[in-house]
Amino acid sequence: MVLEAVLLNVKDGYESDFEIAFLKASIIISSMNGYLSHELHRCIEVKGKYLLLVNWKTLEDHTIGFRASTEYQEWKKLLHHFYDPFPIVEHFEKVELKQ
Template identity: 40%
Template structure:
């Protein structure tokens, strides 16, 4: 499994609407090929900063299958207007689990 981690900085005072839009988008991820999990985390220190963490079976499930889909376009339609800057996305895999 790999994790897509999107570092998202949103416009001030749009938290509730942004979080509602991400919640609305959950079915898009749920039906995406190879998508195993999603979670949204909000920074305590920088309240306008979020991390969207999506578990994928393979890198291509995200970069090819999802990004090439109509559901990706719908995702961007739902949340893109909240972005204060383009999201920074990286892909990670677990190399050690302590406990």
């Protein structure tokens, strides 16, 4: 499993519009091959800052399957105009600690 983590900075005054658009976009991402789950968190200390966490089966499910899809074009139309600056997407894998 791969965890996609993205800090999203939404333009001031657009937070409500972003959350409504994200609800629509959630339908898109949740229909993709390799998608497992996602969560959107609103920052308590900083207005307009969000954390998006998406679990994928593989890195390629996100970087190739989703990003190269026609569905991603709709995702972009719904969400990308809200961000300033544009977010950096990072991927993580769980560290299995053995004692």
